[in-house]
Amino acid sequence: MRTPQALLATTAALAAAVVAPRTSAAAVPAPGTYYVQSATTGLNAAGTGGAVEQHRPRGDEDRQQWRLKAGGSSYLLENTDAPGTCLGRAGDLAATVACTSGDAAWEISATGADRYRLTVPGTARHLTVAPKPAGSTYPARLTLGGPDDLATWYLTPVDPATAPMPPQDRRTLDQVTFLTTHNAYANGVDGGFAPPFVNLVPNQTRGIERQLADGVRGFMLDIHQTRDGAILCHNSCALVSRPVALSADLQRMVDFLKAHPEAFVTVFLEDYVDPGVLRDELARVDGLSDVLYRPDLTGVRQNGWPTMAGLIAGNDRLLIFTDRSRVADQAAGLTRDSFGVMYQSEWTVENHWSMGPGVGSSDWSCYSRWYDANTNIPLTRTEPGFRPLFVMNHFRDVPVTGTAGTDNTKLADRARRFCQPAARKKPTFLAVDHYDRGNPGSAVAALNSYTYP
Template sequence: MRTPHALLAIAVTAAALAAAVVVAPVPAEGADAVPPPGAYYVQSTVTGLNAADTSGTVEQHRPRGNEDHQQWSLRPDGAEHLLENTDSPGICLGRAGDRARTVACATPEARWRITPLGADRYTLAEPGTDRHLTVVPKPAGATHSAPLSVTTGTGDLAAWYLTPVDARGGDMPPRERRTLDQVTFLTAHNAYANGVDGGFAPPFVDLFPNQTRGIQQQLAEGVRGFMLDIHQTPDGAILCHNSCTLVRRPVALWVDLQRMVDFLRAHPEEFVTVFLEDYVDPGVLRAELNRVQGLSDVLYRPDRTGVRENGWPTMGELAAAGHRLLIFTDHSKDADRSAGLTRDSFGVMYQRDWTVENHWSMGPGVGTSDWSCYSRWYDANTVIPLTRTEPGFRPLFVMNHFRDAALASTAATDNAKLADRARRFCQPAARKKPTYLAVDRYDLGDSASAVAALNTYTYP
């Protein structure tokens, strides 16, 4: 299981936020027009969270479709616009003093002046004033508060996406012309924890495998993303769940990587991604990779091919260059710098540099599940919203869809709903299609059909 641990990434300090709140947003030259009438989420560009009606108070909540009144119907009203809650006809997103509230759509407090900022971002201002709908600045050591305010001089905290409730682009290009970020891959959560290739957990814990088929069969059946937990032992980087203590016949990382490299040699059009939940020293990991024959022939290095400036390559370009195995680590780059050896120096990419990822758990192994889709890397010290983009570059989106414990009956039910959650909940939450759909027991619930459905269209 991918458990939460210390996350060091883009820290937003109180000083930085204080600086942000004194700079008013300026419309960009040639900015986008106001979107056409329709149903939208009002989504913070800073947090990635959505404006929701909570008994009259408008708060930012984790994206969860419309389960808690997060959808708003945008329509013009003279020179201004209204945002009517789709669950409450006649009730609009509005203002009461310095707080965002829901109010009657017929009142002046319901009207907003929407100004494009470019890059599909907008401000919502009280007409005739410089007061804007705003996320409250984050105190040091805390996340942003839920209630939204209406204040002056707001900077990025007043920048919003108006995300369509159901956005679909065009048809998917032919396979060779699809860019990497347009494709969706079936991904096995804890792919090594299968009980076929070897032991993966101490006694009793190993009675609940996340998968029941070995890595080679997973590859043969279309799995193209592999989540692997590695721990350090005297034998190197070993695949185990939480700890390698008392694990019988654990598998070394290099063994599974060799299986993948051999598969890619035999299938030159295929592409595989490995996600390491990484508890080993960088030198140990480098030594482990050096044991894999032919790894350098297929290893993909986006840091050396201009991806951040030019976007992701097409699948045809990757195949032609032989770049067909991408390896990520969730380890901290800052910690590696302190140790004197960074993993990207030998081809293992830091996941937070290249991807966004939703929270890893939908809840316990039984009972109701939490379908909300929000960043794994949003807390008191870290702000990486699922919506993160950069000029010319869109991170790959890892969509986790599994519980705390892998129970077959629960996994079958959850996987049958995978396509629905991806389309209605997680796709608008990230403003991009999932690149990786990560599930337990991929063989249950027909998760492959969800992947196939997502691979029929592009996200606009």
């Protein structure tokens, strides 16, 4: 059950009554520890060398946590790593200042559902992300500006209230977490997947049928175009011995779904084929149309994700995404969703795909895969009535077995401290290498024990 709105409103009102700020009291979150998170980029305000910059979310690292408390008639945001130091300003730039300074005070006002504006008291100057220069990402240093969208912030709780997972017949697709295999086809069991030498470093060590039997329900597959159709290969299909067709692995999944009527499976295509080739490949899969789920035809964007029970009852049990863009397909004259393959960037958010090299240091920060000079789809993206599914990648550049096993033991911790607050939602798909090492299933079970409001 989600936290009742009435309870949230009552909590905020009681807290506001205690601190009695000048701004609209009932609209301000209760005192506590928060991430100050840009609604535009999804990145967090971090204190760094006297400046305040937007950084990739790093949980309790990197001076990104701020303690909200009353400061006379306004509010203070004290950095938890530097007591006595607050998020403030120096001239027209955001800075860390002494909490006793007048430059540390902020008025806070709601700008919409769970979004806020931080204003210099008695002025029209707001904490904001600097405008984005052409051909680059938004500047790191935060500044002061006018009341536009760049001045809109989430105050994301470090320790959010959660609720028990609803019963089986009431839980929705976006409340459930699924174990997902990165490069599921690159397993060395079902066939070849890469040229020599690369073929010696598989991402998984069990075939698709065994993955299904072990409880894997999400599959990341790379497809390349050859004269034989859409083939599963890593980087290139040249010199690959015993290559596997996409239709072969999809047939395995469809057959599994027929034998297990309670199961739901999702496929993510890293897609390098023409839409017509993909359409022809799917046509080779016997029974695919019987189980293919079409969220674009069932009002999901208007009404939210359906219950798992409803999907099972309707036999809508195989969801396929492509990482290709709709614009490119429109130019080619055939869109993939016309034959049931959804454009992933329209339905999901996803963090950057790598934590670093196969050995050595790692980067656990959690930020959008689609944040660069050309795109900006923050992990926090929401729409009225619709929350995108969250794909959480947890793997490295090279799938070293021992490293993956160690990383998988830390999956639950990264999801809780880094990625869940970064996206302001639970991961729907936990994608790992060598799923049979480090027990990532335990992280899935933990996430499936509660909901994140």
